[in-house]
Amino acid sequence: MYDAFLLLSFGGPEGPDDVMPFLRNVTRGRGVPEERLAEVAEHYRHFGGVSPINQQCRDLLAALRTEFADHGLDLPLYWGNRNWDPYLADTLATMRDDGVRRAIAFVTSPFGSYSSCRQYLEDIVAARATVGAGAPVIDKLRHFHDHPGYVEPHVDAVRAALGTLPAAPDSTRLVFTAHSVPMSMARTAGPAGNRYTDQLAEVARLVADGSGAGLPYDLVWQSRSGPPQVPWLEPDVNDHLARLAADGVTGVVVSPIGFVSDHLEVVWDLDNEAADTAKRLGLDYARAATPGTDPRFVAMVRELVTERLDPAVPRRKLGGIPVWDACADGCCALPPRPAH
Template sequence: MYDAFLLLSFGGPEHPDEVLPFLRNVTRGRGVPPERLAEVAEHYMRFGGVSPINQQCRELVTAIRADFVAHGLELPVYWGNRNWKPMVEDTLAQMRDHGVQRALAFATSAYGSYSSCRQYWEDLDRARRAVGEGAPVVHKLRHFHDHPGFVEPFADAVRTAFRTLDPDAPTRLVFTAHSIPQSMDSSSGPDHNHRYSRQLTETAGLVASRAMSHVDWDLVWQSRSGAPGTPWLEPDINDHLNQLAKEGVAQVVVCPIGFVSDHLEVIWDLDEEAAATARQLGMGFARAKTPGTDARFVTMVRELVQERVQPTDAGRRQLGTLDHWDFCASQCCPAPARRGVVAQ
């Protein structure tokens, strides 16, 4: 049924001159003021104007190709981004020129909502229209928030982070994910049942239970970037750290389960801002790493492909209880009426 694989990611600048054009591309049509773009641009400039996400995608592509070959999965591997080079429309044009007709896409987002799922579908449709006649048909693989290949690397990373802290001090495990407008969360899922936050809550519980025999944990949010008057998922990680300090928590392990790799939102919002907040509070701080190119995560990508191209009676590997589906209904996760959202 399928003759290619597409890694579909967000994209990021790789030179200082690309930072503002990239941010304008991400926020096109949203009325984001120039001063807000300049503020976010400074985050990139602190790292030489380079986002690590593209290099992380290159490394993941290399690992996926090797894993496919090792397991006899004869699918060429391509890579395209939604917001910066290589743009997905350029990749689809290349795939068409190579004779690809039907491809499976793995999006580097584990959860369901407009921005973390449906928008990928829309960008694929936009790219196919831009390519025109002969553009490959592309089907997106399912959510993987509770797949062992996603959960277990996080659990190991949490244990590793705990070992860097004082074992006798009161410690809280804090999970983070990208905040979204509350209206977007309430409309995520085919039955409008807060699928984004429900999936994240399930992932947090799965990771926590596998990381430690008993640990107190919270799910909080990061990277809010919308208009001040729009309700977003709360609390923010920095506000939460202040509250934990008041409760006598001496140390935190922060685990960014909303992300598959250590890109700029993880590095800036957690390693810079949240870590600085913890220092100001006199609180110990350790951050668990993301799966990246962990062999189990790479295996998961292959297994998601095999579910579709080589279905077996063994069924899907999943640790949670929430439903999965391969194709979203037309009314699932509608686009929100919003302005002023900036992603990093």
């Protein structure tokens, strides 16, 4: 049924000269002011102009090659990005030249919404059109937000982070974060009526319950990037930390449940900005890790492939939100832009 596997990711700059062209790729047509791009560019330059995400994709591919081989899954592995080298269209051209006719794609976002699912489907359509005749058919794997291989690494990371804080359960709180999106995008729903925020709320509950800490928790947002006049999901994590401190909270574990790896929006927004906010407020602060190449996460990717290859393979999931193999046309469509 499939003759290749494709890792499809966001992409990131790999040197100082890449930063502004990359950011313009990401924000093209979105009306983001140039001064905002310059501000975000400084975040990348703090790390030498290199985003961690591409190396994290290389590490995941290496782990998947071993995982596939160990389980007799004989598929060549390819990697393409939305916004930087290796661009998806270039990867599909290579796949065509290698004789690939149909591939299964794992996207490094667990969730539904326009930017985390539908836009990747549009990227595939556009890349196939660029390649032209002989471009391989690409089928995207299902959402995996509540798969044990995604939830369990987050659970263990929260437990480990809690272990670094002073023991003060009466004044400690869990704070789960995910990428903010415009409110209009957050309202769009998948075929079963669920939304981006529904899936994230389910992950927050699963991780909080799994931690066994019995602590109160909140789901908040980070990494807003749009024009200031457009409403986005709130509260921002920094604003929320200030409210918690005012309410007498003394320690927080921040867990980026919206992310599969420690890419730049995690290491800058949480390890720098949010950590600085917590220090200023006098909060004990610990940031929980993301799955990365945790063996359970790597095994999950292989499981998602095998369940697609064989309908008899049970689908492992911990939550109650339905999942499906193919998104309907128009699912999580890009909402209309507000009139200016």
